[in-house]
Amino acid sequence: MESGRVRETDADRNADPGAGASMRTTCAIVGGGPAGLVLGLLLARAGVQVTVLEKHADFLRDFRGDTVHPTTLGLLDDLGLFDRFDALPHSRISQVVLPGPAGQDVQMADFSRLRVRHPYVAMVPQWDLLDLIADAAAAEPSFTLRTRHDVTGVIRDGDRVVGVEYSSPTGNGRLLADLTVACDGRWSVVRRTVGLPARQFPVGFDVWWYRVNTAQPLGESLLPRIGKGRVAIAIPRRGYVQVAALGRKGTDAAVRRRGIEAFRADTAQLLPELAGDVDGIASMDDVKHLDVRLDRLRRWYAPGVLCIGDAAHAMSPVGGVGINLAVQDAVAAARIVANPLRRGTFRGAARDGERVLARVQRRRTMPTILIQALQRFIHARLIMPALSSRGVTPPRRLIRLIRRLPGLTVIPAFIIGVGPRPEKAPTWARRAASTSTT
CATH class of the missing domain: 3.30.70 (Alpha-Beta Plaits)
Structure with a gap:
């Protein structure tokens, strides 16, 4: 596969006009990570014209989060992509084990007990997952991915964001859009430029x-x-x-x-x-x-712009839940904004568009708060004591309880692998489910 190539379906409409010129799309997505590409694929399947801008030439960057959780695996199934994913070289994690007293390991989470289609966490290089999603999106006539397009700022009409400015191999340009979605990570240019306030949590x-x-x-x-x-x-x-x-x-x-x-x-x-x-x-x-950073925006949106994934809430790597949470954000956002984008809501009164974007934040705030609270608890009770050379093992009462009732290991498996408020693929984005042997 040619990783990270520009995928175009209408050369006249989507061709980069070169330095200083402007392009137009309905939804501009900044960042070709899991959140950006999943959102782009879903919106394209809804018939929305969508353009994803990715600053790198391809997806080949190691040591990104590589965990694909049961909820995301189920989403791939619903989108008709699981067979292609399953064919990728990957490993599977079925248990999380912590060191216990007297050198005996303690099983704390057992994903095989989950009643889901794919009861495990798949470990796959993220670039393979991103290439798979990008290729599926490229089959949709309204989808465009532009690599080597580095977003440098936003375009405003009064207090409303109406697109982004970018630099590319052909020079600087502008992409006008009814809605701009920031999926460009914890160091988001869009988030910083718009000036959305964030709550920071200390990480040691x-x-x-x-x-x-x-x-x-x-x-x-x-x-x-x-x-x-x-x-x-x-x-x-x-x-x-x-x-x-x-x-x-x-x-x-x-x-x-x-x-x-x-x-x-x-x-x-x-x-x-x-x-x-x-x-x-x-x-x-x-x-x-x-x-490592841990924060979340107090407000995920402004007129004409929405932040999701790490751009809205930077996560700790604990539990490897960042990708899953970002993908769930993308699914919720697609379901909520697709029809308003088709109706032109974001071209009208600013308040109408902001009410739609506020629904995305309301939908995804609770899962974000709960997961970040769990991460902060693990930081304080496990990680920092361990880094201070204090012995850290699960409480003996908990160990005895788990050994007496091993079925309890499904609870942390659910929190990590499924999470609070899992999102389902919209009906209009689904394709025939692939056959699974898991």
Whole structure:
């Protein structure tokens, strides 16, 4: 597959007119991540003219969130895309295990107990998922994806956003739109330019992502490792393990000063089954630092513009729920804004359009608050004590209860894998469900 190519269906209408000129669409989506592409696909299937602007040339950026949760797997099924997804190289996580007392691991979440079509978390490189969705959207006549189009600001008509400005290989340009949706992540240009206020939550740790090539089988369990003020989570993949090492915020420079040999030794100590493979971490350039943020906008919208996904609520990597939450935002937004976009509501009175956008925020605020509250609890009760070299294990009463009633492991599995207020694909976006063997 040619990753990240421009997908056009009407060359006369959609061709980039070059420097200084303007294009027009009904809905401009800024950012070609999971939220942006899912929203683009759904709106295109509703017959809305939609243009997605992605600043990179393709989707090949490692160490993005790669978890695809049961709810998202079900959505792919409803959109007729599951068979194509299932054919991608991926691994499956069926359990989450925490270290218990006396060296005995404790199963805390069991996805196989979920009564859903796909009771597991799929681990797949995000670029494969994005290519799949982009190709499905390209089959819709009203969809356009423009890569190497870096949005630099918004266009206003009074207090209303009526499009975006961008830079591209052909020069600077403008894309006018009835509605602009920001899906450009936690550092969203649109969010910053519009000036939407956010509530920030303190986070005391960052994450260092890297991969270890290995032939060692790690099974289908996600097992955090804790030791001497360090925490690592090993995510099994085909042919390698993706590792998330957690450490105190503000220590990236110190981690790099210690050098690759010390880093390899830390990895071998926390993940002894990978000790023979750590030399494959060539240099500290292979270790990517993620500045963990947790926030959410107080208001997700303004006249002519809406923020969803990380642009509306930056999530911690805990639980890997960020992608699932962003995709659910996109499904809810598509269902709510599709008909108003077709009717031209966002070209009319500003209040009419704002009332529609307010419905999106009302629909998705509760799930966001609940998931962020859970993440903050885990930060305070598990991660920060572990990074302070204090022993961290699940409470003994909880361990005894789970061992007596193992069916309780479905509760955290539901919270992580399905989440509060799961969204269903709109009827007009569905296609014949693919056959599943799971």
